Amino acid sequence: MPIVIWQLIFFVFPLIFLVVLSFWLVKNYRMVPGFDTINWVKMFSKGYFWDAYWRTLGYAGVATIVTSILAFPCAFALAFKVSPKVRRWALFFLIVPFFTSYLVRTYSWQIFLNDNGIFNTLFALVGLGPFQLLNNFFGTLVGYLTLCLPLVVVLQLISLANVDRTLVEAAHNLGCGRLRTVFQVIIPLAKIGIILGAVFTFILTFGDFVSPYYLGGSKPPTLSILIIDTTKSGQQWPRAAVVAIVMIVTLLTIMFASIAAAYRKRT
Amino acid sequence: MSDPSPSRPLVTFDGVCKRYGNITAVHAMNLEIYEGEFLAIMGPSGCGKTTSLRMLAGLEEPSEGEIRLDGKRINEISSVERDTPMVWQSLALFPFLNVQKNVEFGLKMRQVPTEERQQRARKWLERMEILDLAERDISQLSGGQKQRVALARSLVTEPRILLLDEPLSALDANLVVRMQGVLSRLQKELGITFVYVTHSQSEAFAMSDRVVIMSQGRIEQLGSPKEIYRSPASRFVADFVGANNILSGTVSQAGEDLEIKTTLGAFRCHAGTSDPFAVGDALDMVISADLVQISLEDPNTQNSLRCRFISEEFVGSIVTLFAELEDGSDFKVQTRQRDLANLSLGEESSFFVSWNATDAHLIGAKE
Amino acid sequence: MSPGASNSLILRGYVVLVFIFVFTPIVTSFIFSVNSDRFPSIPLGHFTTHWYETIFADPDVWDAFRVSGIVSITVAVLATFIGFCTAYTDYRYNFTGKALYLSLALLPPTIPLVIMGLAMLALLARINMSGEIYSIVVSHVVLCSPFAMAVIRMRLAQINPDLESAAWNLGASNWRAMREVIIPFCRPAIASAFCLTAAVSFDEFAVAWFVSGLNKTVPVIILEILQGNTDPQINAIGSIVFITSMTLVVLAQLILMRKTINQTATGI
Numbered sequence: 001m002p003i004v005i006w007q008l009i010f011f012v013f014p015l016i017f018l019v020v021l022s023f024w025l026v027k028n029y030r031m032v033p034g035f036d037t038i039n040w041v042k043m044f045s046k047g048y049f050w051d052a053y054w055r056t057l058g059y060a061g062v063a064t065i066v067t068s069i070l071a072f073p074c075a076f077a078l079a080f081k082v083s084p085k086v087r088r089w090a091l092f093f094l095i096v097p098f099f100t101s102y103l104v105r106t107y108s109w110q111i112f113l114n115d116n117g118i119f120n121t122l123f124a125l126v127g128l129g130p131f132q133l134l135n136n137f138f139g140t141l142v143g144y145l146t147l148c149l150p151l152v153v154v155l156q157l158i159s160l161a162n163v164d165r166t167l168v169e170a171a172h173n174l175g176c177g178r179l180r181t182v183f184q185v186i187i188p189l190a191k192i193g194i195i196l197g198a199v200f201t202f203i204l205t206f207g208d209f210v211s212p213y214y215l216g217g218s219k220p221p222t223l224s225i226l227i228i229d230t231t232k233s234g235q236q237w238p239r240a241a242v243v244a245i246v247m248i249v250t251l252l253t254i255m256f257a258s259i260a261a262a263y264r265k266r267t
Numbered sequence: 268m269s270d271p272s273p274s275r276p277l278v279t280f281d282g283v284c285k286r287y288g289n290i291t292a293v294h295a296m297n298l299e300i301y302e303g304e305f306l307a308i309m310g311p312s313g314c315g316k317t318t319s320l321r322m323l324a325g326l327e328e329p330s331e332g333e334i335r336l337d338g339k340r341i342n343e344i345s346s347v348e349r350d351t352p353m354v355w356q357s358l359a360l361f362p363f364l365n366v367q368k369n370v371e372f373g374l375k376m377r378q379v380p381t382e383e384r385q386q387r388a389r390k391w392l393e394r395m396e397i398l399d400l401a402e403r404d405i406s407q408l409s410g411g412q413k414q415r416v417a418l419a420r421s422l423v424t425e426p427r428i429l430l431l432d433e434p435l436s437a438l439d440a441n442l443v444v445r446m447q448g449v450l451s452r453l454q455k456e457l458g459i460t461f462v463y464v465t466h467s468q469s470e471a472f473a474m475s476d477r478v479v480i481m482s483q484g485r486i487e488q489l490g491s492p493k494e495i496y497r498s499p500a501s502r503f504v505a506d507f508v509g510a511n512n513i514l515s516g517t518v519s520q521a522g523e524d525l526e527i528k529t530t531l532g533a534f535r536c537h538a539g540t541s542d543p544f545a546v547g548d549a550l551d552m553v554i555s556a557d558l559v560q561i562s563l564e565d566p567n568t569q570n571s572l573r574c575r576f577i578s579e580e581f582v583g584s585i586v587t588l589f590a591e592l593e594d595g596s597d598f599k600v601q602t603r604q605r606d607l608a609n610l611s612l613g614e615e616s617s618f619f620v621s622w623n624a625t626d627a628h629l630i631g632a633k634e
Numbered sequence: 635m636s637p638g639a640s641n642s643l644i645l646r647g648y649v650v651l652v653f654i655f656v657f658t659p660i661v662t663s664f665i666f667s668v669n670s671d672r673f674p675s676i677p678l679g680h681f682t683t684h685w686y687e688t689i690f691a692d693p694d695v696w697d698a699f700r701v702s703g704i705v706s707i708t709v710a711v712l713a714t715f716i717g718f719c720t721a722y723t724d725y726r727y728n729f730t731g732k733a734l735y736l737s738l739a740l741l742p743p744t745i746p747l748v749i750m751g752l753a754m755l756a757l758l759a760r761i762n763m764s765g766e767i768y769s770i771v772v773s774h775v776v777l778c779s780p781f782a783m784a785v786i787r788m789r790l791a792q793i794n795p796d797l798e799s800a801a802w803n804l805g806a807s808n809w810r811a812m813r814e815v816i817i818p819f820c821r822p823a824i825a826s827a828f829c830l831t832a833a834v835s836f837d838e839f840a841v842a843w844f845v846s847g848l849n850k851t852v853p854v855i856i857l858e859i860l861q862g863n864t865d866p867q868i869n870a871i872g873s874i875v876f877i878t879s880m881t882l883v884v885l886a887q888l889i890l891m892r893k894t895i896n897q898t899a900t901g902i
Contacts, residue, residue: 011742011776014753021756074652077645093653099833099879100660103856104872108659111666150656169326170359172346174420175376178638188363207746224748237756244749255744 015248022241039238049226053246056222059137060206063144067201068194070145071152075193076182078153079160091157094150105146106214113139113215135217143211148204152197159193160186195262203251223247275338277302277428277460278323283332285318285484292318294484295332302427305454305461307471310481311507316464319481320430323462325349336428352421353430356437358413360405366416367392367401373424391419411442418453428460435470447473468508472496480504498628502551505630510556510587510599518548524624527552530594534570535624544629551630556587556601558626562619563610571621574598576612588612590620660876667869685870695871698854701767702836709774710832716775717782717827722816724783725790726798740780747838750777774835781834782827789823790816833879 023035043049078090097105112118113133120130133139163186171185172178187194205211209224218225223243230240276299285293293315300306308316321327323334325346333340341349352373361369367388374384392398395415400408408416414434421429431450435443451474454461465471471478472492480487480495480503488500499505505513516529521544525536529552536552544550565571574590586607588600600620612618667686670679689695720739724732742750754773793816801811817824837853856868 010754010772012738014750014757015745017757017760018749018753070652073645073648077642077649081642081645082649090649090653094656096880097656097660099837099883100663100876101837101853101856101872103853104663104868104875105659107868107872108662108666111662112658145655146659149652153652164357164359166355166357166359167361169346170353170355170361171372173324173326173351173353174373175347175350175424176372177347178641180376185361188361191363203744203746207748209748224746227748227752231752237752240752241756244752247749248745251744251746 018241018244022238022245024238026236026238039242043239043242048221049243052221052223052226055220056206056224056247057250059140059144059212059222060202063141063148063205064198064201066141067145067148067152068156068198071149071156071197072194075153075156075160076186078157079163087157087161091154094154094157097146097150102147103210106143106210109139109142109146109215110134113142134215137216140212140216143215144201144205144208147208147211148201152201155193155197155200156190157193159190159196163189192262195258199255199258202254206251207247275302276300277337278462279333279335279338280319280323281333281335283319283322283329283334285315285322285327286330292484293322296484296486298479298486298489300428300460300462302460303458304476305451305463305474306477306479307463307465307475308479308481309465309468309471310487311466313483314481315484316466316479316481317432320353320432320462320464324351324353324430350424350426351428351430352424352426353432354417354421354434356433358417358434360413360416360420362405364405365401366397366403366405366408369405369416370419370423372420377424387423388419391423395419410438411446414438414446415449418450422453422457426459428462431461431463433465436465436467443470450474480507482507497555499553499630502630505551505553505628510601512554512556512559512598514552514554516550516552518544518546518550521546525629531572531592534627536627536629537625538629544631548631553628553630554622554626555628556599559600559602559620559622561588561600561602561610562621565619566621568621570624570627571619572598573617573619576614576616576618579607579612590618663869663872663876666866667873669866671866685866686874689867689870689874701770702853704767705770705774706832706835708771709778709835710828712771712775713778713831713835714782714786714824714827716779717784717831718786718820718824720779720783721786721790722812724787739783742777742780747777774838777838778831778834782831785827785830786820786823789820793819829883832882836875836879 022039023037024033025036025038078087082090110117114120115130115132115134117133119133123131133142167185167189168181171181176184207224209222209228212218212222213225213228216222221229223246227240227243230236230243278298278300280296280298283293283296284291296315296319298319308319310316318327322329325341325344325348329342334342336349336351361372364372367385370388370391371384374387379387389398389401392401395418397412397415397419400412400416405413405416417434435446438446447470450461450463454474461474463471463475475492477490478492478495479489482503488495488504490498490500495504496509499508499511502513505511514527514529514531514534516527516534518525519528519533520526523538525538525544527534527536527550534552538544560566565573572592574592577589577591579589580587581604584604585601586604588602588607590598590600592598598620610618665678668681668683670682670684724736729735750773754769758769758772797815797819798811801815802808806814856871
């Protein structure tokens with residue numbers, strides 16, 4: 001019971017307030033309560049808003065696909081090809097990054113990806129580059145991976161480890177080759193963990209501003225950067241609220257669609 | 268149950284061993300399985316029966332020896348390439364496919380075109396009388412229905428051999444009887460080889476042409492159910508199969524009519540065509556519980572014993588009586604309920620058991 | 635080598651690669667926190683504790699650690715408590731609107747932190763509650779309780795459902811049964827939830843940045859430094875945070891392991 005109250009007060013209420021806020025005006029750097037749709041109209045008419053929207057959507061989409069694909073062989077190997085002892089240690093070490101600062105890890109990557117950074121120095125040794133690894137989407141993607149990869153591996157691993165091995169044997173027994181079994185049998189059985197990992201990645205990357213800001217050059221901006229910029233300069237909180245609401249609606253839609261797809265009974 | 272065709276064997280186990288580290292699950296196994304026969308492999312847990320089946324399916328690799336299918340060595344052929352479909356104890360139906368797609372699976376793996384495989388799958392569903400369940404989800408099926416799906420799935424590819432690993436162990440008792448009938452009929456209609464692993468004597472005996480009894484990784488006896496029931500080859504088999512009473516003793520008079528001396532007295536036994544025994548040989552005398560007559564008065568024959576009634580087990584038309592002999596050992600009698608009704612036996616009452624000299628079976632006792 | 639064996643080798647090598655990727659930034663952070671160069675690059679400079687000395691001398695940093703410490707412990711206690719109640723309610727009861735109740739409880743992690751921060755600050759500022767330590771606590775509890783709930787719920791799923799009934803059957807009241815049976819069983823999960831929520835709160839920066847005002851938490855300080863220039867102080871701070879968190883986690887695991895071993899020995 002207590003949680004309902006707490007959540008209502010401190011979670012639902014602020015979000016509702018955000019909606020209310022989006023209809024207010026800003027005069028002389030102060031907010032004036034009222035009801036005016038001007039913020040919505042202004043935002044939706046701005047080119048840069050829609051640019052940022054589709055860009056953020058695209059970034060999150062790419063991040064989701066890349067992370068899920070990169071995580072899978074790792075999770076698969078840990079579920080099927082190593083001893084339970086190794087698996088437990090691996091799980092422990094995958095949870096470790098969770099206790100480090102995401103910010104600090106991002107900062108560390110700058111050292112590597114810089115124009116004079118470690119990677120480019122190494123490339124120079126073999127006569128390659130220098131490559132632009134920072135302040136573009138590649139940098140952002142590295143940041144996203146740092147944020148999400150351990151989590152996705154863990155989620156996929158849990159599902160994969162719970163796959164009933166006799167079903168895999170049955171597939172082999174019926175003539176299904178090893179690789180084919182992975183796609184025809186193992187992945188459908190581990191569907192939940194895979195989809196959960198993808199959903200979390202999408203949500204985290206859609207709303208993240210650290211990676212695009214510190215590793216991606218912050219321009220052109222993602223929606224999250226847009227919110228920060230809008231509030232920092234000019235105190236345009238209502239406008240920021242509009243962006244925030246659009247983000248929430250998008251995320252909720254995608255989340256419910258994915259969960260529905262995950263639990264849909266196949267005929 | 269027909270006699271198996273003793274032509275060329277379909278499957279041969281030649282000196283097959285399986286070791287896991289220090290533990291030997293199967294010792295040098297030699298077995299021939301014939302085309303078209305229903306073979307049951309029976310034994311207590313850990314006897315190696317499932318391991319042997321899995322080696323045949325290619326799910327385990329023999330540590331030694333050769334397995335041949337149709338005369339060709341298959342040790343190196345992976346389970347994916349062998350055509351040895353198996354029905355699992357847990358049935359192993361794919362939860363993410365409906366009934367029809369489950370059955371189609373094997374055909375899909377063999378690149379059978381969609382039209383054809385749908386047709387063949389549906390034909391099999393019809394044969395197993397579950398066509399109306401084709402679109403259903405696996406989780407919505409009852410135990411018996413799942414059984415039929417598992418069978419259809421394995422047989423749709425028309426293999427020459429079907430392996431079954433205790434498939435009926437999870438079913439209710441009355442369903443088991445029905446499924447036994449289904450399996451029996453199916454095997455006879457199809458004429459393919461069934462290799463059936465079980466720990467249940469009733470299942471093995473009810474359906475099979477031949478039975479292999481295994482214990483601790485070795486074959487104890489191989490023969491028809493009747494042979495094994497009436498002529499157990501070792502003490503283990505005598506204990507494991509049927510309800511047998513075993514009296515140990517030594518031969519005091521040799522010949523066609525032996526006399527065997529035991530701690531409870533001397534008994535006559537007709538040796539028949541089994542190994543000739545000499546005076547002084549140690550052996551076990553096996554008296555099947557259903558070949559024993561009971562009476563309240565002393566029947567005055569040499570082959571009789573006095574015993575004390577302990578309890579009875581009533582399983583329908585057959586009653587098993589548990590009694591104690593004068594030396595404290597157990598004795599079992601199986602008789603029909605209505606025959607027993609004529610005698611009134613109470614707790615601790617004493618009665619006599621007797622049997623014919625020709626009804627006892629002899630096993631040479633191993634040291 | 636058989637195809638099966640070489641596949642395994644390749645896959646295991648891939649696992650190693652993934653781990654290298656995940657740990658590289660952490661390891662380099664450590665290395666450069668004791669490296670003398672201001673702008674990190676190879677070849678390395680010489681070993682120095684200069685950066686650590688700098689941050690230990692900075693009162694803002696001490697303040698930030700103090701605030702972070704207070705906040706995360708408080709958050710951990712509250713969030714674990716709320717998480718436990720929610721998990722138990724989900725485990726034990728079925729009522730109309732349960733789906734709604736659950737979605738409410740589990741929704742917070744799906745809202746981007748930037749938005750939560752914005753919303754929180756907007757609301758709290760209007761009612762003059764922002765800028766204080768409790769503002770951060772309040773926001774973090776909302777964010778962290780779902781994690782606590784998930785961890786404890788998973789543990790509850792493992793309990794033999796008859797245990798509680800047995801306790802009632804033997805005369806224990808609802809409350810007593812919970813205290814004697816459920817809570818001891820969930821102890822490892824409760825401890826994990828505690829550490830997890832403390833860690834999440836400690837590292838959470840987006841909402842904290844919005845809401846904390848002058849009472850800055852450690853990540854907020856990091857953000858500020860980051861927005862200035864590259865500065866190895868960050869590495870030093872990061873390393874300290876890491877060591878603190880890991881020590882707590884390892885400690886918790888050790889305590890739990892001893893507990894579970896004792897419990898298994900006594901047949902629970």
